[in-house]
Amino acid sequence: MKDGVYYSEYLQLDKILNAQTLESDKPGREHAHDEMLFIVIHQSYELWFKQVMYEVGSVMEIFSKSKISDNSPDLYMVHHRLKRVVNIMHMLVSKIDIIETMTPLDFLDFRDLLRPASGFQSIQFKLLEAALGLKMENRHGKEYYISQLKPEDAQIIRDAEKTKPLIALINEWLERMPFFDDTAYWKDTNVSSFWEKYKEIYSASLADGEKNNLAVFEKQLLSEGSDPDWSLSPKARRAALFIMLYRDYPLLQLPFGLINVLLEIDEAISIWRYRHMSMVHRIIGMRTGTGGSTGKDYLSGALAKHHIFSEFAGLTSFLIERNKLPQLSQELRSKLGFGE
Ligand code: HEM
Numbered sequence: 001m002k003d004g005v006y007y008s009e010y011l012q013l014d015k016i017l018n019a020q021t022l023e024s025d026k027p028g029r030e031h032a033h034d035e036m037l038f039i040v041i042h043q044s045y046e047l048w049f050k051q052v053m054y055e056v057g058s059v060m061e062i063f064s065k066s067k068i069s070d071n072s073p074d075l076y077m078v079h080h081r082l083k084r085v086v087n088i089m090h091m092l093v094s095k096i097d098i099i100e101t102m103t104p105l106d107f108l109d110f111r112d113l114l115r116p117a118s119g120f121q122s123i124q125f126k127l128l129e130a131a132l133g134l135k136m137e138n139r140h141g142k143e144y145y146i147s148q149l150k151p152e153d154a155q156i157i158r159d160a161e162k163t164k165p166l167i168a169l170i171n172e173w174l175e176r177m178p179f180f181d182d183t184a185y186w187k188d189t190n191v192s193s194f195w196e197k198y199k200e201i202y203s204a205s206l207a208d209g210e211k212n213n214l215a216v217f218e219k220q221l222l223s224e225g226s227d228p229d230w231s232l233s234p235k236a237r238r239a240a241l242f243i244m245l246y247r248d249y250p251l252l253q254l255p256f257g258l259i260n261v262l263l264e265i266d267e268a269i270s271i272w273r274y275r276h277m278s279m280v281h282r283i284i285g286m287r288t289g290t291g292g293s294t295g296k297d298y299l300s301g302a303l304a305k306h307h308i309f310s311e312f313a314g315l316t317s318f319l320i321e322r323n324k325l326p327q328l329s330q331e332l333r334s335k336l337g338f339g340e
Contacts (some may be wrong), residue, residue, distance in 0.1 A: 019043065023113040034102045041099055042119065049124035055081040056131050056166065063169035067176070075254045082261040086276070089268035096275045104194035104283050111290065116148065118291025119276075123153050130160040132265070132308045133167030133231060134291055140301040148291050167231045167308055170262070177243075185332040195222060195238070197326050203319050217318050232311045241315050246324055247337035262309040267269035273303040 008014070020039045024032035045070040061080050068074045126146070129139075136158075139145045160302070180191050199222070203214050221241065226233040232240065240259055247256035277299035280289070289295045328336070 010097070013231070016043075022110075024110045025191075029113070030109075032106075034106040035110045037098070037102060038107075038110070041095065045092060045095070045119075046122065046124060048092055049122070049128060052085050052088055053124060053128055053131065055085050056128065060131065060166055060169060063173055064164075068173060070251065074224055075258065078255050079254055079261060081267065086261060086264045086268050089265065089272060092258065092269065093272045093275050096272075096279050100279055100282065102283070104285075111284075115290045116292055118148070118289055120289065120291030120293060121148055121153075123149070123156060126157050127160050129308075130157060131163075131165055133165035134306055134308055135223070136161055138305065140305045141298065144293075169230050170258075171236045174239040175233060177239040179242070179332060180235075180238065181336065183217050185335055187331055188329050194326055198320070201320050201324050202318060205324070213317060220314075221318065230311065231308075237311070237315060240312060241318055244315060244319065246328065246336065249333070250338060251336040259312050263312055266307050266309045266313075269304060270307065272297065273306070277303055 019044075022031070022035045022039070024030060058082055061065060062068065062078055065074070091275050132179060136145070146157050149157070179185055183190075184193070199214070199217065202217060206213055220230075221234050221237050223234050232271050243252050243255045243259060246252055260269045277296060280299060284295060286297075287295055289298070293299075
């Protein structure tokens with residue numbers, strides 16, 4: 001055998017493969033076969049949460065810069081890594097099929113030995129939600145959400161919530177988009193007349209039952225003041241809508257991809273929540289969770305409420321058809337294109 005790195009040492013398999021201690025194997029208890037699956041599944045989820053946090057952390061670091069240059073790999077990296085997060089989340093959804101091979105009776109063999117432990121106490125999952133931008137006041141159950149944690153772990157979550165989350169960093173990045181403030185790009189017209197014209201076209205596109213959308217459009221996009229409940233300011237929303245509308249221009253393709261991947265993350269987490277909730281219903285019915293919550297009802301509330309990037313999805317209500325888009329100035333078109 002050659003010298004150098006040795007597989008099992010490099011991966012520290014001695015630690016990982018010796019970390020499955022079944023509660024049901026403790027003295028005086030009856031071995032429960034499926035407890036091994038239960039432990040391995042949870043451990044593998046935690047490993048993947050670690051990878052997801054690693055990717056999200058690196059993306060947040062890039063967005064924390066005061067400027068992201070179009071001539072750097074930054075935006076590509078952000079998109080690439082978040083796409084990886086989406087793929088991991090899809091894989092985590094599919095692993096629920098494996099848990100579901102454990103029947104309710106199999107679970108009952110060891111369920112009571114686990115109290116009060118629960119995935120509800122997953123620090124990494126709560127840290128991920130906080131890093132993306134879920135705030136305590138918007139959490140289903142509010143403070144209850146951290147009540148099942150040890151005080152030092154609850155503090156870790158509170159501290160994480162004080163750090164600027166990804167959605168706030170993206171809001172700032174959108175607010176910095178140069179194409180509205182720089183008068184160099186709007187010589188034959190100006191930005192406010194662009195939005196006035198857009199409003200007219202949008203208003204004409206609304207069906208009778210949608211007329212109220214115009215007031216929402218004005219409040220969310222054209223007003224200057226931001227609502228404390230909003231994650232995206234009107235300025236950032238204008239930039240995001242502009243990116244969605246003119247995404248065929250080369251310079252806007254990656255920013256558009258980024259907005260899309262954020263929506264994919266929200267969707268993938270929601271699908272995971274839904275599959276987890278249905279699995280829970282199937283395995284424990286309407287009984288309370290080992291973490292002490294109402295079980296399925298708690299999970300259903302979290303599923304309905306815990307969306308982080310939904311304000312981007314909301315912007316699609318303000319789109320107009322491509323062939324009605326206001327024509328951009330020559331300067332702006334050449335800035336967004338390849339300079340012809
Ligand atoms: C037999 C399998 C499982 C059952 C019966 C189950 C049950 C539950 C229940 C009832 C809750 C609500 C809190 C409580 O009262 O405990 C919960 C929360 C949670 N579980 Fe599971 N779970 C299972 C598997 C998993 C797995 C494999 C993971 C992966 C890490 C996981 C992660 C979570 C997370 C992150 C929460 C918090 C969700 C939120 O607050 O929105 N669970 N689980």
